[in-house]
């Protein structure tokens with residue numbers, strides 16, 4: 001499990017150590033300098049290479065300056081570009097004493113400074129850290145905009161990419177994309193949330209031995225999947241493993257039902273009862289799927305998956321609503337989202353993409369458009385969880401899961417190739433399988449997101465794939481997970 005924290009929580013945890021005289025900054029700078037040295041070494045040489053340091057007014061700039069001091073002492077040509085008048089005095093003095101060159105943005109100007117920085121082998125972004133309020137401003141913003149336009153820079157972010165909110169991952173204004181972020185004391189939640197994660201690159205963690213509070217966000221890893229993924233025991237039979245009821249598809253969209261069913265079967269559901277249009281029931285279903293009784297109440301299941309491909313079909317919509325109101329664990333996706341009652345119980349999971357979440361919030365008196373959700377994904381997912389009472393899985397390159405109790409997960413194992421028609425239906429199937437097996441909604445949502453992403457990577461192999469391909473890859477992902485146990 002990867003745990004992440006708010007900037008405020010990390011700062012509060014630093015306080016007692018700082019008061020006890022522990023030089024946390026030296027440890028942070030040492031970790032940062034080592035990350036830079038490793039990058040320089042793997043790309044050729046350390047001695048004689050050049051590193052540009054972008055320096056802001058606070059302790060984040062100080063970390064970068066102290067790292068610059070260490071690099072200078074290793075024979076790296078270091079140039080600090082000071083973005084503001086204010087700079088951490090002792091760090092600045094140490095950097096100069098080690099032979100670092102200083103350039104002031106106000107004197108050198110944006111264009112000249114940008115071309116100087118662009119010539120360096122590596123750039124360290126030490127402009128803003130956890131003390132930032134909003135994004136980069138004025139000439140510093142212009143400098144970063146110019147650097148983004150030049151492109152191709154190898155940037156290492158100090159603690160977090162400047163302009164990314166440490167707590168929420170929101171991005172204000174222009175941000176330099178890093179190949180790596182070296183973060184101190186605790187991984188900041190904003191590095192694992194969209195859109196901030198997209199700027200962070202690889203995340204390296206420098207442990208400062210802080211006593212941290214409960215995590216603000218958790219990300220499941222391979223061990224968590226292995227620990228929690230349901231596997232049949234010797235005494236299990238097809239019913240005891242959890243029966244899933246599926247209300248999906250319509251005459252207009254039969255494919256969505258197929259994909260959701262494939263997803264659920266691939267993820268290990270041993271018994272599925274399907275409710276849908278007669279055309280699909282009469283031969284269009286995977287052979288493993290059992291046609292269910294026509295009403296929700298007449299089917300014995302452990303969980304429901306409702307909504308994929310449900311459109312303009314009053315009978316299917318009625319079933320979706322009955323399933324949502326059944327009191328059983330239920331995943332409501334796509335066509336079921338507009339049918340969601342004002343409030344539901346915590347056994348309900350919804351899986352909107354940004355546009356669907358915006359529509360759901362707008363229907364509940366919070367006018368929202370897709371771009372708002374994309375800009376501050378966590379805030380909107382959290383609001384939807386509070387308003388509806390459901391666990392919310394917000395789809396995207398980084399998937400965010402928020403429970404009505406406020407637990408936050410994020411997963412981003414996927415590949416951009418996953419953005420393909422039907423991919424969400426397969427995800428719904430995987431998640432439905434977990435709910436039917438009795439996994440609690442927030443954990444089920446995070447595990448489904450993780451396995452869907454992994455299956456996408458496997459199916460893609462670096463190229464295009466189909467949604468069916470994702471479902472076909474799921475058993476292999478699980479086989480690799482279970483390898484060597486039992």
Ligand SMILES: NC(=O)C1=CN([C@@H]2O[C@H](COP(=O)(O)OP(=O)(O)OC[C@H]3O[C@@H](n4cnc5c(N)ncnc54)[C@H](O)[C@@H]3O)[C@@H](O)[C@H]2O)[C@@H](O)CC1
Pocket residue numbers: 011014018024025028056057058059060061063127128129130131132133134135136137158159160184185
């Ligand atoms: N507390 C500590 O001793 C440690 C802190 N560490 C570093 O310290 C950082 C936090 O330091 P600070 O609290 O000084 O925060 P920052 O380095 O983010 O600087 C905040 C200062 O910048 C100014 N500022 C805020 N928003 C701005 C904006 N949008 N544009 C321009 N200026 C703005 C404000 O004057 C504020 O005082 C962490 O990110 C980390 O890099 C590490 O060295 C580990 C130990």
Ligand SMILES: [K+]
Pocket residue numbers: 060125126127128129157158159160161162
């Ligand atoms: K930074």
